[in-house]
Every structure is written in structure tokens, then in C-alpha cells.
Amino acid sequence: MRIWITTLLLSAMLPLVAVAADKARKDDRNAQAFAVMQASFVAKGQAGMDRLVQDKTQAACSLYAPGMPPDALAATLLEDNRNRVKYPADGNYLGDWKRGQAVAEEGRGKQSSDDPAEPSGGNCYACHQLDPQQIAYGTIGPSLYRYGKLRGNSEPVLKLAWGMLNDMKGYILCSAMPRFGGKDILTEQQLKDVMALLFDPDSPVNQ
């Protein structure tokens, strides 16, 4: 009887042991990856060693990859990221779609070889289809063709798109999309111009 109970208790604990072992293995894997990056990353120009420092969201996404952080942690991180989104002071989300097109096409900025005094691009076509006239585009992200035409431009729709452009990790925690506002890649004006590319009825995205 006693043996039976002990066996039962032990087997009940096995999943816990497995979870702890899995976490230790991932911690170790991440520590090794970090050490390799520390040893091989060459700091140059604006791309300093600080580029290797992960914030809480990035660290959690790395730790639990290819899965997701546990629900409670994920909820806290999502809320933190969403709360940091800055909305336009004048309440106006839309700039000029022509300038937005230039931002979407521009892939330079933030690299060691780029001039930090120049504005960065959004490189949207690297991951998304937008203007169908642009035949070269990546497919990591969904097609944004007819984005505004399909959704209209009510306040909640614009607000959500603004939030996602600012920091997708406030909506999809381990998203691969760059955090254009959250990580100071694009200025408020550039974000408004890109929003116009997505929503202006005259934008080639909505034809």
C-alpha cells in the first residue's frame, strides 16, 4: 500500500520535474546563444552592444520559443507594451500617403553603415504586399492590399492600426514585425504617413 502511494505521488510530480528540466534546458540554450552573440557581434557606429540586450518581452519570447510564454506572463507583457503606445497629440492619425509610400519602400536606417542623422525607413515591402504595382514583396506578413478599403476608417479601426504599427508586440506578443514606435524606428509623422498609405482612399493600396 505504502509503495503504491509513493509511486502515485512520484508519478504525479513527474510533469513538474519535466517542466523544470525543460526550463533549465532552455535557459542554458539561451545563455549559450547569448554568449555566442556577445563573442561574435562587432559593435560599429550606431549598432552598439546594447543591440544584444533583450527587453522583458523579447527575453520571454526567446525563452519559451518555439512556444509562447505562459498565459499570465503573456497578458502582463501585452498590456505593458500596449500601454506604452503614444497616440498622436492632435488626434489625427492620417498624414500623406505619398510620403508613406516612400517610408514603406525605404529599407535603410539603424544599421551600422547607415547615417543615424537620416530618418529610418519602414521596409514594409520586405514582409507585406501593399501597392500591387510593387511586384517585389515578402510574405512573412499578410497582404495589406486594400487594407483601408476593406476596413473603413472609423476611430476604433484607426486606433487599432496605429497601435499595431507602434508596437505589434502589444497585440501579438512574439510578433516578428518591427516595433516602429515602441523602438523609435519611425517618427510620429512617418507613422501618420504610413497610416495614410494604408487608409487614404486615394492611396494605391486602396484601388
Ligand code: HEC
Ligand atoms: C519583418 C517583417 C515585417 C515588417 C518589416 C513589417 N511587418 Fe507588418 N506584420 C508582420 C507580421 C508577421 C504581421 C502579422 C502579425 C504577426 O503574426 O505577428 C504583420 C501585421 C501587420 C499589420 C496588421 C494586419 C492585420 O491583420 O490587421 C499591419 C497593419 C502591418 N503589419 C503594417 C506594416 C507596415 C505599415 C509596415 C512598414 C512600416 C510593416 N508592417 C512592416 C511583419 C512585418
